[in-house]
Amino acid sequence: MRPLRNPVIQAVLAWLLxxxxxxxFTTIRWTHVNQAAAEAVWDSDGGVLCAFWHSRIGLSPACWPLDRAQSPKALISLSPDGQFIARAVALQGFPAVRGSSANKDKADRAKGGSQALRDGLRQLKVGGLAITPDGPRGPARKMAEGTPLLARLSKVPVLLVGLSCNPAIRLNSWDRALLPLPFGRGAIVWDRTDYPEGADPAQVARDWTDRLNAVEAEADALVGLERV
Known part of the structure; x- marks a missing residue:
């Protein structure tokens, strides 16, 4: 049995993580770029969709101030690994909306994805929803059409967020995920956008992929982290 499939081990590891x-996050020296764009969205008190690449999910709680921004939830996959991440993120004030898993068959993925879409839209009526547009299995740094679809249906503003820190642990996972190390440098770069009226979701996904890659690359450059 894989360790993360044991609920006791999963709970302990999630708490430690x-x-x-x-x-x-407390010891990192953070640089913030274009934070005014995010603050304007936080001050609006409406729904907001927050997107960052799957490799930076371990840094994501640092970009959302719980004392002033909308109450958030995170869209996380139904896989055992997703459950582990959901526990760790929830312990930091980000309860999960569970999505479809790449480990399930096509019918189960469709059912899980539909439920996640409904739950995501419900959350966007009252607060923030964080999403990794290339998760749970990639391809890395390529946005699927689900994120533009959520933005189009909800009509909420979108914050594309680049996150980075150095030094960091880079995992040998499909997305080369980062985990922070203390006493280093960190960067958070925001790009605020909206779904263009009448636009093709596939084209929006390509445009937002480029923009999200750009803010992440800027964050990496600010802290001196090599791109992979």
Whole structure:
């Protein structure tokens, strides 16, 4: 049995990961770029869709101030690994909306995806929804049409967020995910956008892919992290 499939082990590891992330976030020296765009959205009190690449999910709680921004939830896959991440993120104030899993068959993925879409739209009526547009299995840094679809149906503003830190642990996963290390440099770069009226979702996904890659590359450059 894989360790993360054991609920007791999963709970303990998730608690340890959450505490480690919070310690790192406190000690990292953060640089913020274009934060005024995010603050304007936070001050509006409406729904907001927040997107960052799957590789930066371990940094994502640092970009959302719970004391002033909308109450958030995170769209996380139904896989066992997704459950582990959901626990760690929830311990930091980001309960999960569960999505479809790449480990399930086509029918189950469709059912899970439809439920996630409904739950995501419900959340966007009252607060923030964080999403990784290339998860849970990639391809890395390529946005699927689900994120533009959520933005089009909800009509909420979208924050594309680039996150980085250095030094960091880079996992040997499909997305080369980053985990923070303490006492380093961190960067958060925001890009605010809206779904263009009448636009093709596939084209929007390509445009937003480029913009999200750009803010992440800027964040990496600010902290001196090599792109992979």
């Amino acid at each position: 959450a505490r480690w992330m919070q310690f790192c």
